[in-house]
Amino acid sequence: MQVWQKMLLVAALTTIIVVAGTLTYFNYFSKRRLFISTTTSLYDTGLLDLIEADYEATHNVDLNILAVGTGIALQHAKNGDADIVLVHSPSVELSFLEDEYGVNRKIIAYNFFTIVGPADDPAQISGKTAAEALFNIVQYGENMPDQSGESQIWVSRGDNSGTNSKEKSLWTAAGYDYEELSDEVWFASTGQGMGATLTVADQKNAYTLSDIGTFLKFYSDGNIALDSLILEERSLLNVYSVMAVSPTVPANQSVHENINFGDAMNFIEYLISDETQDSITNYGKDTYGQSLFTGAVQPLIDGTPQPLVSWIQDYAFFEDSECPLQYRNGFEDLYT
Amino acid sequence: MADILVEIVEALQLIVTGDPEVLGIVSRSLLFSGIAVVLAILWGTPLAMLIAMKQFRGKTLIKTFLNTLIGLPTVVLGLILFLVFSKGGPLGFLGLLYTPAAIMIGQAVLITPILVSIGVSSIESVDPEIMNLAKTLGASESQAQLAVLKEAASGIILSDLASFNRAIGELGVVLLVGGNIAGGGNRTDVLTTAISRNVQISEFGLAIALGILLVMILFTINIIVAVLRKANYLVELAKAPFLRIKRYRENKQ
Numbered sequence: 001m002q003v004w005q006k007m008l009l010v011a012a013l014t015t016i017i018v019v020a021g022t023l024t025y026f027n028y029f030s031k032r033r034l035f036i037s038t039t040t041s042l043y044d045t046g047l048l049d050l051i052e053a054d055y056e057a058t059h060n061v062d063l064n065i066l067a068v069g070t071g072i073a074l075q076h077a078k079n080g081d082a083d084i085v086l087v088h089s090p091s092v093e094l095s096f097l098e099d100e101y102g103v104n105r106k107i108i109a110y111n112f113f114t115i116v117g118p119a120d121d122p123a124q125i126s127g128k129t130a131a132e133a134l135f136n137i138v139q140y141g142e143n144m145p146d147q148s149g150e151s152q153i154w155v156s157r158g159d160n161s162g163t164n165s166k167e168k169s170l171w172t173a174a175g176y177d178y179e180e181l182s183d184e185v186w187f188a189s190t191g192q193g194m195g196a197t198l199t200v201a202d203q204k205n206a207y208t209l210s211d212i213g214t215f216l217k218f219y220s221d222g223n224i225a226l227d228s229l230i231l232e233e234r235s236l237l238n239v240y241s242v243m244a245v246s247p248t249v250p251a252n253q254s255v256h257e258n259i260n261f262g263d264a265m266n267f268i269e270y271l272i273s274d275e276t277q278d279s280i281t282n283y284g285k286d287t288y289g290q291s292l293f294t295g296a297v298q299p300l301i302d303g304t305p306q307p308l309v310s311w312i313q314d315y316a317f318f319e320d321s322e323c324p325l326q327y328r329n330g331f332e333d334l335y336t
Numbered sequence: 337m338a339d340i341l342v343e344i345v346e347a348l349q350l351i352v353t354g355d356p357e358v359l360g361i362v363s364r365s366l367l368f369s370g371i372a373v374v375l376a377i378l379w380g381t382p383l384a385m386l387i388a389m390k391q392f393r394g395k396t397l398i399k400t401f402l403n404t405l406i407g408l409p410t411v412v413l414g415l416i417l418f419l420v421f422s423k424g425g426p427l428g429f430l431g432l433l434y435t436p437a438a439i440m441i442g443q444a445v446l447i448t449p450i451l452v453s454i455g456v457s458s459i460e461s462v463d464p465e466i467m468n469l470a471k472t473l474g475a476s477e478s479q480a481q482l483a484v485l486k487e488a489a490s491g492i493i494l495s496d497l498a499s500f501n502r503a504i505g506e507l508g509v510v511l512l513v514g515g516n517i518a519g520g521g522n523r524t525d526v527l528t529t530a531i532s533r534n535v536q537i538s539e540f541g542l543a544i545a546l547g548i549l550l551v552m553i554l555f556t557i558n559i560i561v562a563v564l565r566k567a568n569y570l571v572e573l574a575k576a577p578f579l580r581i582k583r584y585r586e587n588k589q
Contacts, residue, residue, distance in 0.1 A: 003478045007385070008379070011375070014375065018375065019430065019437055022436065023430065023432075040536075044536060064515070066515050066516075079423055079424050080423030080424060196536055217537070222339075223538040252424070258431070
């Protein structure tokens with residue numbers, strides 16, 4: 001045997017030891033792991049940190065949170081790399097359920113998106129509806145003195161996140177085609193998270209669509225000089241849901257058989273419990289002077305406050321239910 | 337933008353007071369990248385010997401390929417490894433995605449081309465006569481190869497140190513295969529990913545603190561490399577008996 005052969009053998013053995021050590025550790029010595037793929041807004045605002053600390057203190061489970069945006073979160077789940085998803089894009093959620101990747105959806109919270117922009121509001125959108133605001137922004141963009149592409153008036157996430165798909169539907173509702181607009185010189189697309197996109201909009205003195213939570217965090221930290229110009233109207237409703245990843249995906253059986261379904265359902269029950277719902281609603285009140293999120297479970301049961309509950313039902317219910325029968329897997333008590 | 341000075345002061349406070357969050361991230365970075373370099377040395381050295389000492393067809397092609405891999409964008413390697421480690425991928429059954437092991441292996445793979453490439457040129461630059469000399473002195477093939485390796489050691493060790501900087505400073509691989517998981521008992525957030533995350537959530541103080549520490553680590557490693565190179569310390573250290581014998585012979589002639 002030659003020297004390099006011996007050395008390669010040692011290297012291979014060491015690699016196997018590292019891999020085997022990791023596997024042994026995670027299988028026998030560490031707590032069970034629950035992979036949560038989530039929209040960035042829940043994580044970036046710090047809400048999930050709070051929930052994680054509380055949950056891990058009372059459960060023998062290690063929460064592994066991947067803050068990636070709705071589109072990628074659902075892709076993770078399809079690949080079998082997440083046990084549970086926290087997302088905010090009802091239309092995308094429906095196809096996720098229809099493709100049999102997700103089960104037992106629960107609406108957990110809501111708030112509103114907001115269109116933010118420079119304080120001097122060059123496109124004069126303040127006080128308008130979202131559709132009028134977008135019209136004004138397009139008009140302003142097309143008539144901007146600088147058409148060289150150096151400056152932009154609208155910044156889009158462009159990352160298939162929940163916020164991005166909301167933005168697309170707002171453009172459609174205002175009578176525009178998102179794909180066509182994204183080629184305009186006044187239109188910038190970051191492909192990044194909400195925080196990065198807000199910073200870009202701030203630096204460019206441009207408008208963007210943001211969830212209220214991330215905006216308030218950046219605004220109150222003094223890191224952006226943008227103002228929230230359009231608030232709390234029906235078309236800007238933002239509904240957060242949780243879904244367990246199905247352990248039996250016919251299309252992709254071998255990939256999903258190790259899904260941690262038991263802990264995922266336990267975590268969903270924890271999220272919709274009264275205590276957690278209260279802490280979601282109260283989160284950030286001290287720091288920001290208003291709640292960033294409102295727990296949705298009790299309002300949906302009570303049917304108040306109106307018209308909010310009917311807005312949520314119109315926007316985020318499928319077949320008059322947050323999770324139609326065919327997309328459930330046990331746990332009927334979630335829906336009574 | 338908030339007052340940058342305030343953020344910098346906060347950053348310095350975090351560093352000076354030894355904030356446990358900061359210390360945790362720094363020690364994870366050092367540990368993961370350290371093990372990655374060890375792994376890469378273990379793989380890379382024999383590969384370099386194989387390529388440098390054996391004669392075979394396509395040798396130039398392999399060396400060119402290795403040099404190309406050095407410039408491989410880390411995010412592309414991250415993507416490849418993500419697909420390999422993902423549950424649907426070829427190594428998905430191991431369940432390594434989003435674990436420290438995935439980060440270590442990812443970084444090791446990233447720097448292996450550097451180590452092999454520099455290793456090959458270090459070995460090839462060793463006087464070929466050393467091998468013959470060793471053999472005439474009664475060394476076996478293996479012993480002769482080891483003698484050559486010893487001569488090349490200084491160059492190899494310097495490249496090992498330099499590759500540590502590449503490992504600890506890269507973002508693409510650790511972000512994609514590590515997942516930047518900041519909570520729980522098995523965190524995978526390291527210096528680069530934590531900086532990225534904290535800028536995203538406008539925690540600039542923490543991001544600046546981590547940035548300062550990362551640059552300090554890189555700088556320290558570079559100082560060590562420079563000092564060693566200047567002092568030629570390793571060359572002396574690695575001076576093998578064969579070299580001395582050779583010099584002795586030359587002097588005699």
